[in-house]
Amino acid sequence: MSLRYAVLTLLDIDPGSGYDLKRRFERSVSHFWSASHQQMYRELHKLHDEGLLDCEEQPQAGKPDKKVYSLTDKGRAELRNWVAQPAAPQKIREPFLVRMFAGHHLSRDELHGALDAQLQLHRGLLDNYREQNERVLKSDPALQERYWLAHQTLLLGIEAEKTWITWAEKLLVELEEKREETN
Amino acid sequence: MSLRYAVLTLLDIDPGSGYDLKRRFERSVSHFWSASHQQMYRELHKLHDEGLLDCEEQPQAGKPDKKVYSLTDKGRAELRNWVAQPAAPQKIREPFLVRMFAGHHLSRDELHGALDAQLQLHRGLLDNYREQNERVLKSDPALQERYWLAHQTLLLGIEAEKTWITWAEKLLVELEEKREETN
DNA sequence: TCTTTGTATGCAACTGCTTGCATAACCCGA
DNA sequence: TCGGGTTATGCAAGCAGTTGCATACAAAGA
Numbered sequence: 045m046s047l048r049y050a051v052l053t054l055l056d057i058d059p060g061s062g063y064d065l066k067r068r069f070e071r072s073v074s075h076f077w078s079a080s081h082q083q084m085y086r087e088l089h090k091l092h093d094e095g096l097l098d099c100e101e102q103p104q105a106g107k108p109d110k111k112v113y114s115l116t117d118k119g120r121a122e123l124r125n126w127v128a129q130p131a132a133p134q135k136i137r138e139p140f141l142v143r144m145f146a147g148h149h150l151s152r153d154e155l156h157g158a159l160d161a162q163l164q165l166h167r168g169l170l171d172n173y174r175e176q177n178e179r180v181l182k183s184d185p186a187l188q189e190r191y192w193l194a195h196q197t198l199l200l201g202i203e204a205e206k207t208w209i210t211w212a213e214k215l216l217v218e219l220e221e222k223r224e225e226t227n
Numbered sequence: 228m229s230l231r232y233a234v235l236t237l238l239d240i241d242p243g244s245g246y247d248l249k250r251r252f253e254r255s256v257s258h259f260w261s262a263s264h265q266q267m268y269r270e271l272h273k274l275h276d277e278g279l280l281d282c283e284e285q286p287q288a289g290k291p292d293k294k295v296y297s298l299t300d301k302g303r304a305e306l307r308n309w310v311a312q313p314a315a316p317q318k319i320r321e322p323f324l325v326r327m328f329a330g331h332h333l334s335r336d337e338l339h340g341a342l343d344a345q346l347q348l349h350r351g352l353l354d355n356y357r358e359q360n361e362r363v364l365k366s367d368p369a370l371q372e373r374y375w376l377a378h379q380t381l382l383l384g385i386e387a388e389k390t391w392i393t394w395a396e397k398l399l400v401e402l403e404e405k406r407e408e409t410n
Numbered sequence: 411t412c413t414t415t416g417t418a419t420g421c422a423a424c425t426g427c428t429t430g431c432a433t434a435a436c437c438c439g440a
Numbered sequence: 441t442c443g444g445g446t447t448a449t450g451c452a453a454g455c456a457g458t459t460g461c462a463t464a465c466a467a468a469g470a
Contacts, residue, residue: 045455046325077321082457082458086456130344132322137261143309147310147376148377190331196394246448269427293448
């Protein structure tokens with residue numbers, strides 16, 4: 045259900061097309077939600093059918109036309125109403141940790157490889173979030189004030205990545221120690 | 228796809244029924260995966276149909292009969308094979324952060340309430356994980372050695388909850404400061 | 411020139427998961 | 441004895457999300 049409201053929130057901040065939304069999801073929401081372009085277009089059609097979005101076709105020079113969506117009053121009301129409700133807690137799902145849970149089936153080298161790949165992944169995410177953070181800190185102070193909470197979610201994303209990285213690094217060290225013990 | 232392997236891993240450690248699995252998911256895997264009883268039963272049927280699980284009906288005194296599942300050789304091979312493959316990174320999905328992202332629509336009191344509820348939720352999870360940790364530390368050292376990695380995933384869960392709690396507490400303090408500024 | 415990359419939109423089939431319901435036997439306390 | 445809680449299993453409908461495919465135009469590079 046949250047995709048619906050993630051889309052409404054982004055369009056509330058700034059109107060845009062399905063393609064725009066997809067990129068904004070990757071650039072500025074990726075630390076708490078992700079969605080494919082098919083999901084965007086389907087959701088936009090649905091929201092438009094329900095009268096929560098207006099749609100305006102914009103011809104563009106040198107590029108295909110785009111359909112720019114923006115919130116209707118009904119859409120804004122729906123969003124405000126939802127934000128005030130408690131959100132269902134997310135079901136935690138971490139395929140990597142399922143793998144680690146069965147990790148006694150892995151050789152030391154395989155385990156090392158798996159942990160290292162995960163470490164690289166989270167370092168990449170951390171870099172990405174830090175870049176986003178730099179962009180926010182350089183932006184208009186009035187906007188920073190208005191979207192203060194949105195920025196806080198990014199800071200949580202950064203802390204979460206640090207937690208992962210610290211964990212993986214520590215495990216790699218312990219793995220190395222175990223190797224030396226056995227040799 | 229990971230539910231399949233989470234189930235295989237748990238049954239590899241110890242055979243059990245759908246009902247058993249549901250409880251073990253709640254007690255010992257909840258920090259990285261969750262599933263409803265319907266998912267369990269469906270998955271067990273599927274795995275049994277594919278010949279990855281054996282099923283033995285056990286009549287019980289004072290309770291309904293249960294179907295106890297255990298891995299076949301094929302099941303063990305499938306699990307070992309999967310564990311060695313890289314896992315697809317999980318799509319991050321946090322409904323609560325979607326709400327915070329649109330948090331400028333909330334009043335100070337509503338925001339305070341939302342953050343506080345989230346704080347309580349994560350404190351509860353942390354308590355739960357710490358109890359699990361105590362149980363592990365009291366268990367047979369040979370098992371601790373064998374399931375060392377499974378234990379490490381729990382320690383990550385604990386650190387992740389601490390990160391959430393620290394974040395929420397800090398935000399509540401900042402919110403209080405903002406309130407004083409305005410008054 | 412031709413392929414690749416990026417912009418922009420969409421359908422159809424499928425899988426995975428949730429929700430609501432249903433059954434049945436037992437235990438315990440009011 | 442009657443309702444509520446626990447153990448134990450399952451079906452059916454629906455929704456959310458994934459995967460694969462398809463189209464079309466333009467710019468940039470080989």
